[in-house]
Amino acid sequence: MKPVSEESPEEQHNMHGGKYGGGRNPTTRVERLLRDRELRKIKRAIVQDEAGSSGDGGEEAEPPEHPSENGTGKEAGGEPDDEIVYGPSTPVTMIGARSRSNRGKPMKQRLLVVANRLPVSAVRRGEDSWFLEISAGGLVSALLGVKDVDARWIGWAGVNVPDEVGQRALTKALAEKRCIPVFLDEEIVHLYYNGYCNNMLWPLFHYLGLPQEDRLATTRSFQSQFDAYKRANQMFADVVNKHYQEGDVVWCHDYHLMFLPKCLKEHNSKMKVGWFLHTPFPSSEIHRTLPSRSELLRSVLAADLVGFHTYDYARHFVSACTRILGLEGTPEGVEDQGRLTRVAAFPIGIDADRFKRALDLPAVKEHINELTKRFAGRKVMLGVDRLDMIKGIPQKILAFEKFLEENSAWRDKVVLLQIAVPTRTDVPEYQKLTSQVHEIVGRINGRFGTLTAVPIHHLDRSLDFHALCALYAVLVIVFALLFYVALVTSLRDGMNLVSYEFVACQGEKKGVLILSEFAGAAQSLGAGALLVNPWNIAEVSASIGYALNMSPDEREKRHRHNYAHVTTHTAQDWAETFGFNATLTESVESTGRRGGDQIKEMELKLHPELKVSLTALCNDTRTTVVVLSGSDRSVLDDNFGEYNMWLAAENGMFLRHTGGDWMTTMPEHLNMDWVDSVKHVFEYFTERTPRSHFEHRETSLVWNYKYADVEFGRLQARDMLQHLWTGPISNAAVDVVQGSRSVEVRSVGVTKGAAIDRILGEIVHSKSMVTPIDYVLCVGHFLGKDEDIYTFFEPELPSEPANSSRMKLSEASKPTPDKRLTGRSSSIKNNSRGSHVKSQRVPVGSEKKMSANHNIPAGWRSPQEAMSWREGSSVLDLKGDNYFSCAVGRKRSNARYLLNTSDEVVAFLRKLAEAASLGFAGNSDTL
Numbered sequence: 024m025k026p027v028s029e030e031s032p033e034e035q036h037n038m039h040g041g042k043y044g045g046g047r048n049p050t051t052r053v054e055r056l057l058r059d060r061e062l063r064k065i066k067r068a069i070v071q072d073e074a075g076s077s078g079d080g081g082e083e084a085e086p087p088e089h090p091s092e093n094g095t096g097k098e099a100g101g102e103p104d105d106e107i108v109y110g111p112s113t114p115v116t117m118i119g120a121r122s123r124s125n126r127g128k129p130m131k132q133r134l135l136v137v138a139n140r141l142p143v144s145a146v147r148r149g150e151d152s153w154f155l156e157i158s159a160g161g162l163v164s165a166l167l168g169v170k171d172v173d174a175r176w177i178g179w180a181g182v183n184v185p186d187e188v189g190q191r192a193l194t195k196a197l198a199e200k201r202c203i204p205v206f207l208d209e210e211i212v213h214l215y216y217n218g219y220c221n222n223m224l225w226p227l228f229h230y231l232g233l234p235q236e237d238r239l240a241t242t243r244s245f246q247s248q249f250d251a252y253k254r255a256n257q258m259f260a261d262v263v264n265k266h267y268q269e270g271d272v273v274w275c276h277d278y279h280l281m282f283l284p285k286c287l288k289e290h291n292s293k294m295k296v297g298w299f300l301h302t303p304f305p306s307s308e309i310h311r312t313l314p315s316r317s318e319l320l321r322s323v324l325a326a327d328l329v330g331f332h333t334y335d336y337a338r339h340f341v342s343a344c345t346r347i348l349g350l351e352g353t354p355e356g357v358e359d360q361g362r363l364t365r366v367a368a369f370p371i372g373i374d375a376d377r378f379k380r381a382l383d384l385p386a387v388k389e390h391i392n393e394l395t396k397r398f399a400g401r402k403v404m405l406g407v408d409r410l411d412m413i414k415g416i417p418q419k420i421l422a423f424e425k426f427l428e429e430n431s432a433w434r435d436k437v438v439l440l441q442i443a444v445p446t447r448t449d450v451p452e453y454q455k456l457t458s459q460v461h462e463i464v465g466r467i468n469g470r471f472g473t474l475t476a477v478p479i480h481h482l483d484r485s486l487d488f489h490a491l492c493a494l495y496a497v498l499v500i501v502f503a504l505l506f507y508v509a510l511v512t513s514l515r516d517g518m519n520l521v522s523y524e525f526v527a528c529q530g531e532k533k534g535v536l537i538l539s540e541f542a543g544a545a546q547s548l549g550a551g552a553l554l555v556n557p558w559n560i561a562e563v564s565a566s567i568g569y570a571l572n573m574s575p576d577e578r579e580k581r582h583r584h585n586y587a588h589v590t591t592h593t594a595q596d597w598a599e600t601f602g603f604n605a606t607l608t609e610s611v612e613s614t615g616r617r618g619g620d621q622i623k624e625m626e627l628k629l630h631p632e633l634k635v636s637l638t639a640l641c642n643d644t645r646t647t648v649v650v651l652s653g654s655d656r657s658v659l660d661d662n663f664g665e666y667n668m669w670l671a672a673e674n675g676m677f678l679r680h681t682g683g684d685w686m687t688t689m690p691e692h693l694n695m696d697w698v699d700s701v702k703h704v705f706e707y708f709t710e711r712t713p714r715s716h717f718e719h720r721e722t723s724l725v726w727n728y729k730y731a732d733v734e735f736g737r738l739q740a741r742d743m744l745q746h747l748w749t750g751p752i753s754n755a756a757v758d759v760v761q762g763s764r765s766v767e768v769r770s771v772g773v774t775k776g777a778a779i780d781r782i783l784g785e786i787v788h789s790k791s792m793v794t795p796i797d798y799v800l801c802v803g804h805f806l807g808k809d810e811d812i813y814t815f816f817e818p819e820l821p822s823e824p825a826n827s828s829r830m831k832l833s834e835a836s837k838p839t840p841d842k843r844l845t846g847r848s849s850s851i852k853n854n855s856r857g858s859h860v861k862s863q864r865v866p867v868g869s870e871k872k873m874s875a876n877h878n879i880p881a882g883w884r885s886p887q888e889a890m891s892w893r894e895g896s897s898v899l900d901l902k903g904d905n906y907f908s909c910a911v912g913r914k915r916s917n918a919r920y921l922l923n924t925s926d927e928v929v930a931f932l933r934k935l936a937e938a939a940s941l942g943f944a945g946n947s948d949t950l
């Protein structure tokens with residue numbers, strides 16, 4: 024762990040609460056800011072007095088018009104082509120509808136979105152005339168998909184405007200779009216944006232390390248870049264402070280503005296501040312290589328809420344705070360001297376309807392027709408990326424080359440269409456990448472091209488929205504098959520919205536998505552996509568082949584999952600959840616969408632051939648049958664209610680004889696504080712794993728992916744467990760039981776072994792049994808912890824399951840009517856009645872008490888009685904031969920025998936029932 028004292032003097036000062044310390048130099052930055060704020064307040068009050076009550080914050084313009092949809096831009100002041108923006112012209116206050124003033128009236132609440140880049144970039148046309156065009160990039164796309172919010176967007180217009188005339192004109196033009204510019208001069212942009220953001224933080228957060236090429240130059244320039252970064256953040260803060268009105272929510276975006284929450288809170292500690300990162304947050308081992316690691320973390324922690332696309336990123340952030348700053352990570356976030364910063368995952372989405380709607384526009388249809396003609400006879404593979412090293416464009420192209428190399432028949436039938444949007448062109452690494460990509464494309468086209476066609480169409484340019492939609496949607500008819508494949512091979516990617524947009528535009532076409540496992544989107548779209556490791560060129564090439572040859576059925580199935588996800592997890596949901604369901608505003612009920620389409624409860628059905636044998640065994644007066652299950656009471660009622668037997672539900676937390684009511688045997692003092700945080704995680708993975716579901720039981724939560732794709736289910740389970748162990752349950756008294764298709768989290772001590780003691784105690788008591796139980800048969804598929812049921816009957820067993828069941832019942836002697844069991848368990852008829860209790864036995868779970876919090880029904884024994892049922896009793900006497908345990912389908916077990924399948928169990932019980940009816944069972948009791 025890194026010592027906290029490594030903080031800069033400024034950090035240490037802040038940490039120790041000396042921010043506004045008296046007696047200090049009154050000209051510090053903070054004090055200047057405070058003074059400025061006071062001055063501004065007074066000035067505003069004067070302006071408002073003069074203008075009457077303005078209500079909406081002085082300087083801002085009329086309700087906005089919207090940036091142009093077609094991306095070709097328009098002269099400021101012209102008409103928009105289509106409405107796509109983040110705020111309607113007449114502000115509808117979605118938040119206001121949910122927030123209440125003290126008097127219970129709806130209160131208007133505004134959102135200040137602060138991001139490095141405005142949704143429009145400005146191009147100068149004259150001294151005071153500007154042309155605005157939509158900026159490319161996922162952050163902009165996602166935020167444009169957020170509707171019905173009274174929002175202002177504060178950011179950089181992507182251009183240097185040194186003169187006042189230009190600044191004034193641009194401010195006015197942007198105000199029509201509800202955008203407020205932050206003017207950054209060239210030097211700041213160079214050091215802050217090109218330098219610290221895109222040459223330092225960007226590669227680091229994407230696991231590409233700090234710049235390698237010229238380490239010395241990097242080291243030298245680091246400090247000046249970091250200073251510029253802080254200065255730039257302060258400039259953003261100044262603009263926010265200027266436009267902030269009491270009650271506004273300020274939502275800061277991305278790695279460019281990690282310093283901003285601190286600047287804002289220093290200025291006004293009451294401001295509600297959220298910060299969201301659009302890139303991955305790397306493992307703390309990577310983050311700790313950054314010279315300014317502590318300062319950045321602390322600045323972000325000043326926010327009230329910190330959000331990431333996935334749990335992995337959120338977990339990495341929390342562990343960076345614990346390991347580097349020495350702070351405490353809790354399931355809710357990070358705690359510092361009693362102050363909690365909430366940290367959570369809020370996966371972004373798109374406005375899928377916008378894409379779907381666009382497909383009906385004549386302009387888009389025309390594009391589609393053109394493309395269809397252009398590529399007729401060929402299957403199209405599509406790549407759309409900013410020309411960024413994280414997007415794995417060279418890897419993608421090399422994989423395509425390998426595919427062509429190995430599949431000559433495809434050479435004139437497939438084309439890779441790669442849109443590579445130029446980005447950050449002033450950063451040397453990006454310039455190098457551009458040449459590298461051009462070189463590879465040229466080589467491959469030279470190698471596989473013909474006079475009339477080339478295999479790779481590479482475009483170094485961005486497309487307008489309509490052209491992009493057409494590209495996502497174009498269908499090519501080859502041999503009467505509609506076909507299309509999107510290739511996303513990011514080496515790391517916060518989310519990757521291109522994959523979402525492609526899916527949204529597929530509609531009926533059901534193209535195939537090949538998706539990097541290193542994109543955040545893999546967790547959401549992995550069920551339908553072909554997941555690949557982009558570094559493994561051979562694997563990507565094989566996936567291309569697989570995609571191109573995929574059957575329509577499989578394509579349809581895969582597409583259905585992804586389409587459902589993309590159309591239900593929208594940008595709107597994302598913004599609402601981040602801002603309005605979390606801590607930034609009053610909490611509201613969830614929309615009810617989540618989990619709505621999931622399977623609620625597994626349909627358990629008893630093996631049809633079991634009925635007769637079970638009835639016979641249950642009706643045998645000398646036999647007691649107990650079904651002990653993890654399922655809840657209703658499942659047992661439905662399946663076993665008709666038999667004369669004991670039912671123990673939820674791992675023995677509830678017990679009833681089928682002739683009576685359910686009773687609880689829940690131990691006292693079970694700590695269930697962990698439930699809520701685990702439930703969130705289960706909900707998250709349930710939503711992202713089609714056909715998985717989870718059950719919330721009294722003492723446990725079970726996530727089941729029995730009906731999901733097995734491989735994807737396992738991947739998700741692995742991610743889920745990793746997250747659970749390091750987060751929500753890291754300090755909780757819970758056990759995790761991993762099934763072959765399930766993950767169960769339950770309170771510690773809730774095991775079948777612990778339960779069986781209480782259950783037998785109850786049964787013995789209720790039957791007033793004095794005759795010893797002379798034979799116990801225990802058959803089941805018990806997972807991990809539940810194997811302690813065998814230890815209950817055989818305390819000398821090791822606590823871990825043995826490597827294999829000690830004998831295969833199916834291969835060894837099976838019970839026959841006249842010779843029920845051979846081997847160790849053959850002596851059932853020679854039972855040793857009245858033999859002694861093994862006093863040295865310490866039953867598992869006997870230390871648990873019956874719950875005092877639950878009503879103990881008449882006839883139900885007190886906890887003390889329950890605890891001591893075997894003391895001094897000779898009812899349960901299990902010498903080696905009177906106990907017979909049998910695992911089902913689980914070789915690594917402490918059971919003595921193994922049955923491989925449920926059919927074998929049925930056959931076995933049939934023979935047992937026949938034996939019982941012939942009277943061979945003697946005075947046996949069967950569990």
Ligand SMILES: O=P(O)(O)OC[C@H]1O[C@H](O[C@H]2O[C@H](CO)[C@@H](O)[C@H](O)[C@H]2O)[C@H](O)[C@@H](O)[C@@H]1O
Nearest residue numbers: 140160161162277301302371516517518519520
């Ligand atoms: O503003 P630029 O420097 O031109 O870069 C464009 C944006 O790139 C990054 O986008 C990320 O956000 C997406 C939406 O959350 C996400 O899907 C993607 O994986 C990220 O790479 C960057 O984070 C943005 O700030 C930039 O505006």
Ligand SMILES: O=c1ccn([C@@H]2O[C@H](COP(=O)(O)OP(=O)(O)O)[C@@H](O)[C@H]2O)c(=O)[nH]1
Nearest residue numbers: 159160161162164409444485486519520521
């Ligand atoms: O010519 C183009 C190509 C892409 N995009 C948009 O750029 C975004 C890229 O977002 P993504 O999350 O995939 O990656 P990012 O570029 O933000 O890292 C998507 O919304 C695309 O629609 C665009 O506006 N014009």
